[in-house]
Amino acid sequence: MPLLTYYAQHKASHLKRTIECYGCYQSFKKYSHMMLHLDGGYCPSNITGVDLNQGAAECYQWAHYIDEDYREAMLDGLDLAKKYHDTVFPYTCPECSAVFAKISGLFQHIATPACSQTINSGAIKKLVRWLEKQYKL
Numbered sequence: 001m002p003l004l005t006y007y008a009q010h011k012a013s014h015l016k017r018t019i020e021c022y023g024c025y026q027s028f029k030k031y032s033h034m035m036l037h038l039d040g041g042y043c044p045s046n047i048t049g050v051d052l053n054q055g056a057a058e059c060y061q062w063a064h065y066i067d068e069d070y071r072e073a074m075l076d077g078l079d080l081a082k083k084y085h086d087t088v089f090p091y092t093c094p095e096c097s098a099v100f101a102k103i104s105g106l107f108q109h110i111a112t113p114a115c116s117q118t119i120n121s122g123a124i125k126k127l128v129r130w131l132e133k134q135y136k137l
Helices: 003-013 031-039 049-058 068-075 080-084 103-110 122-135
Strands: none
Touching: 031 049, 031 103, 049 068, 049 103, 049 122, 068 080
């Protein structure tokens, strides 16, 4: 493992759990971890990936991170995998154009140094605020 990667992982292991889940009172070290919890259906609140898709598609900044071909189905609250009978990639990083099947994948990408997009800038910052308003207890 490269020294820089090891250092980043070690540093992350010491982070405090300061991110509270939108649907329950579980805390996480990173926003991307909370999104995995929700997107994977692990939250007792029953907020799911379908809910997050719908919320992301409702945000006025949607065109920066959602492929317009999937937006209508997301707004309708449809499970994209079932609708298209395959894995689809509705999310795009606004900075580097990498594509993702799930919103949690987009946030995992943003949490890494792989891209200059951050959670605190541009359309992603607005998406985070929008999702918090929609789903926070």
